[in-house]
Amino acid sequence: MITLSDVHKSFGDNHVLRGVDLHVARGTSTVIIGGSGTGKSICIKTVLGLVTPERGTITVDGQDVTKTGDRDAFLARFGMLFQAAALFDSLPVWQNVAFRLMRGSLKRPKDEAREIAIEKLRRVGLTPDVADRLPAELSGGMQKRVGLARAIAAEPEIIFFDEPTTGLDPIMAGVINDLIREIVTEMGATTMTITHDMTSVRTIADNVAMLHGGKIRWTGPVADIDAAHDPYVDQFINGRAEGPIETVR
Template sequence: MISADNLFKGFGPKQVLRGVSFDVPKGESLVVIGGSGTGKSVLLKCLLGLERPDSGSVEVAGLRNPRPQVLAAQVGMLFQGAALFDSIPVWQNIAFRLMRGPGRLRAPEAKALAIEKLARVGLDKATADLFPAELSGGMQKRVGLARAIAGDPPVLFFDEPTAGLDPIMSAVINALIREIVTEMGATALTITHDMRTLRDVADRVAMLHEGRFYWQGTTDEALTTDDPVMRQFTEGRTTGPIPTLR
């Protein structure tokens, strides 16, 4: 459902991705970890068609090197900062894509669907008429999650889903992601630095290091491996093969 074949991507003299290859089968949840500046966001943009790789290819939901407009109906995306539109109410944020293009929903249908998805992420119908500025950070994340699943897409992407949240709300968001991915039978790719998210969400883990997928394995293997790079990252050590000044 999600795959990359020998992806290379650079910006000027800086080579970010140096031959990234992986496959995520249907229904699996892959968590990608790696230090700041290692190319996780660039990889995500390549998968979404927002950046074109210099060489190599991607395939998402059966679409090879898709344009974002074509891919939109097949994927849901939870952005790191929720990325809600401030000027429209919550229900319109959730149904934004579904109210546009061929087969678009009319406003009453769109609002009913938004209320249904809000209930799925633990928010009541009164939230539908609020504006993003009236929501807490945790509520904004839940609304972002409701938007991601609004069209029941087969593929879900999560970019640092617990960034900026306290430990309790982080656990709530992780649990919702795990439940929804399982319930929908969706294929998911999550980018995170949060080891709690890794434990709660991942079926399999991959580490992006030095421009490639340096390590791949199960969640248990990720937390118990003797590999020095993985151990330094998962345990947050300041000494080891990963430089702390970069």
């Protein structure tokens, strides 16, 4: 469904992606792991057109993402949960969740959009009284849930999760992981998740890809990751300071 071929991206002298090749099959949950600053988020952003790669091609259902005629229709297929939720400060929670449903090709009447927003909030474990609050009035975990509700509000075919559990306590991280797994299963969506939290990986992933040195170092089913026989993967999943991945102390 989503294919990245030989994708390169640099920021000045920093060559973040040096030829990424990755295929994400329809209806599967792929998790990209890798150290901080290895370009995991950039991978997702290239698919959405938020970052333009210098080389390589990215296709969704065989269509080059840089040549999509109707950008609105193309983006309507995606939902995304950002690392810090990226909720719009000036809008109440329900309008954040229903943002896509209140404008553009998916526009619904206001009452219907609010109803859907409240239903999605309930789906992620938030009560309707949260709907009229502003994002700044919510805790980090609640903001993540609202971000998740926004990502699924229009029932997209493809959902991206950028570090869904970063900054959360272990219990809340577990709740978010379970929610993602449940939602993905019931919606049948294709998902890509960025994380370096191995608990998330084991909960969410069907397949795992490890990004290191600007390339996909290893990819395979999550069940195979412990027997990957790759020193980089081994060091990463076991959180060891010693190994081929350089660490700064």
